[in-house]
Amino acid sequence: MIIKWLADENFRNAIIRALRRQSPSLDIVRAQDFPETGGRDDRALLRFATAEEKVVVTHDLSTMIPALHEQMQFEARCAPVVLVPDSLPVGAAVEDLLLLNDCTIAADWEAGVIYLPLR
Numbered sequence: 001m002i003i004k005w006l007a008d009e010n011f012r013n014a015i016i017r018a019l020r021r022q023s024p025s026l027d028i029v030r031a032q033d034f035p036e037t038g039g040r041d042d043r044a045l046l047r048f049a050t051a052e053e054k055v056v057v058t059h060d061l062s063t064m065i066p067a068l069h070e071q072m073q074f075e076a077r078c079a080p081v082v083l084v085p086d087s088l089p090v091g092a093a094v095e096d097l098l099l100l101n102d103c104t105i106a107a108d109w110e111a112g113v114i115y116l117p118l119r
Helices: 013-022 042-052 061-074 090-103
Strands: 004-007 026-030 053-059 082-084 112-114
Touching: 004 042, 013 026, 013 090, 042 053, 042 061, 053 061, 061 082
Parallel strands: 004 026, 004 053, 053 082, 082 112
Antiparallel strands: none
């Protein structure tokens, strides 16, 4: 399974850079690089990610979960979301995200939300 990642606007660039360094073929883009999502709210981000079949990675637990619930009220499906606490060190976040990228199957994403750290 090839995962296409979409990093929320507030997602730490240090994590994105480290992911790209360790796995140059990783398909990860930033929300601010698209007019449909740059500077827009979490619902717009989820609509875009759902349409583009991307997995959202974010630090915004307090706003993303309500947006996810709202998205599910209007549509039958929503992009999966990986919630990464701000306090999680860059190395641990990178390790867990690469593990998800390399070892998950489609059924793993059915829950809709994955919380890091995985351990």
